[in-house]
Amino acid sequence: MFDRDTGGARIELRALTKHYPGQPAPAVDNVDLDIPAGELVVFVGPSGCGKTTTMKMINRLVEPTSGEIRIGGQDVLSLHPDELRRHIGYAIQQVGLFPHLTIGQNIGLVPKLLGWSAARTADRVEELLTLVNLEPSAFHDRYPSQLSGGQQQRVGVARALAADPPVMLMDEPFGATDPITREHLQNEFVKLQKQLRKTIIFVTHDFEEAIKLGDRIAVLRERSHIAQYDTPANILANPADDYVAGFIGQDATLKRLALLRVADVQCERQPMSADMPRITADASLREALDVMLAHGTDRCGSPSGVLTYDALCEAVGTEPASGTAPARKEPVGAGPAAALKEAVRR
Numbered sequence: 001m002f003d004r005d006t007g008g009a010r011i012e013l014r015a016l017t018k019h020y021p022g023q024p025a026p027a028v029d030n031v032d033l034d035i036p037a038g039e040l041v042v043f044v045g046p047s048g049c050g051k052t053t054t055m056k057m058i059n060r061l062v063e064p065t066s067g068e069i070r071i072g073g074q075d076v077l078s079l080h081p082d083e084l085r086r087h088i089g090y091a092i093q094q095v096g097l098f099p100h101l102t103i104g105q106n107i108g109l110v111p112k113l114l115g116w117s118a119a120r121t122a123d124r125v126e127e128l129l130t131l132v133n134l135e136p137s138a139f140h141d142r143y144p145s146q147l148s149g150g151q152q153q154r155v156g157v158a159r160a161l162a163a164d165p166p167v168m169l170m171d172e173p174f175g176a177t178d179p180i181t182r183e184h185l186q187n188e189f190v191k192l193q194k195q196l197r198k199t200i201i202f203v204t205h206d207f208e209e210a211i212k213l214g215d216r217i218a219v220l221r222e223r224s225h226i227a228q229y230d231t232p233a234n235i236l237a238n239p240a241d242d243y244v245a246g247f248i249g250q251d252a253t254l255k256r257l258a259l260l261r262v263a264d265v266q267c268e269r270q271p272m273s274a275d276m277p278r279i280t281a282d283a284s285l286r287e288a289l290d291v292m293l294a295h296g297t298d299r300c301g302s303p304s305g306v307l308t309y310d311a312l313c314e315a316v317g318t319e320p321a322s323g324t325a326p327a328r329k330e331p332v333g334a335g336p337a338a339a340l341k342e343a344v345r346r
C-alpha cells in the first residue's frame with residue numbers, strides 16, 4: 001500500500017464532489033487539488049464551507065458522490081475503507097480517546113490492529129509519548145479523564161502518528177485548548193513535522209495558525225471552491241482577491257515580518273558600534289523591528305552584518321517611511337502592531 005514511504009505521499013483530488021442527500025447544493029463541488037509529498041497544507045475558510053467534508057472524503061469517513069482521490073498514485077476509492085483508514089493518521093478537536101482504555105492502549109490501538117507484536121507496539125507507544133513530550137512512566141497507565149485538555153490533544157496527535165502513516169488528516173486538533181497551550185502545541189508540532197515530513201492536511205479557522213504551520217494554505221470559499229492556494233508568504237504578499245484579503249485581516253505586513261528571518265535578508269557589512277542592539281540570525285523581522293524601536297535606532301547587528309530598517313522594509317515590499325528610521329524610543333512591550341503603525345504605515 002502507499003505507506004511503504006512513511007515520509008509522506010502525494011495527495012491528488014480530482015473533480016471531488018459531495019452532495020449530501022436531501023441538500024439543495026453540494027457541500028463540496030468539483031474540487032481539484034494537488035498536495036506534494038511531505039508538505040503540510042492548511043484548509044482555511046468560513047464555517048460550513050466544506051473543509052471537514054473534503055478532509056473526511058480522503059479517509060472515506062464520508063463517501064464522495066463523484067471524483068477521484070489518489071494517495072501516492074493509488075486510487076483511494078478502490079481500497080477497503082477500514083484498511084485505508086489504518087494507513088492515514090486522523091486527529092480531531094474532540095480528540096476521541098477511548099475513556100476506558102489507558103493512554104498506552106489508546107496509542108497502541110492501530111498498531112495492534114495492524115498485527116504488530118506486543119513488544120513492537122510497546123516500544124512505539126513509548127517512543128510516541130516521548131515525541132509529544134509526555135513522560136511515558138507518568139502517562140502510560142493513566143486514563144484520558146486524568147489528563148488536561150492539552151495533554152489529551154498531544155495523545156491524540158501521538159495516536160494519529162502511531163502506525164507511522166505517510167498521510168495525516170488533522171481537523172482543528174488544537175482547537176479546544178487555551179491560547180497559551182495552543183501556541184505551545186503549535187510550536188512543538190512545527191518541530192515534529194520538520195523531522196517527520198508527513199503529508200498533512202490541517203483544518204483550522206485561525207489564519208495565524210495557518211501561517212505558522214502551513215507549507216501552503218488553501219483558502220476555501222463555499223462548497224470548498226479554492227479562492228487561493230499558495231505559500232503563506234505569497235498569500236500575504238499577493239492575496240488573490242478581496243475575499244482572501246479579508247481572511248488576512250489588517251496586519252498583512254506584520255504577518256509577513258513574522259514569517260521572515262533575519263538570515264533571509266541582505267545585511268550590510270559595516271562596523272558595529274558597541275551600543276548597537278544585537279539580534280540572532282534566526283530571529284524574525286518582527287522581533288528585529290521591535291528591537292530597533294525599543295532602542296530608537298534604524299539598525300541592529302546580526303551575525304551576518306548590520307540589518308537596516310530600509311532592508312527590513314524592502315524584504316516585505318513596503319516603502320520605507322520618508323526621513324526613515326523609527327525615531328522614538330518605545331518599550332519592547334509596545335509590540336509590533338504599534339511599531340508598524342509608527343514605522344511602516346506612515
Ligand SMILES: Nc1ncnc2c1ncn2[C@@H]1O[C@H](COP(=O)(O)OP(=O)(O)OP(=O)(O)O)[C@@H](O)[C@H]1O
Pocket residue numbers: 020021023027045046047048049050051052053054
Ligand atoms: N451529514 C451531513 N448531512 C447533510 N449535510 C451535511 C452533513 N455534514 C455536513 N453537511 C453540510 O455540508 C456543508 C459543509 O459542512 P462541513 O462540516 O464540511 O463544513 P466546515 O467548513 O468543515 O464547517 P466548520 O468550519 O463549521 O466545521 C454544511 O452546509 C453542512 O451543513
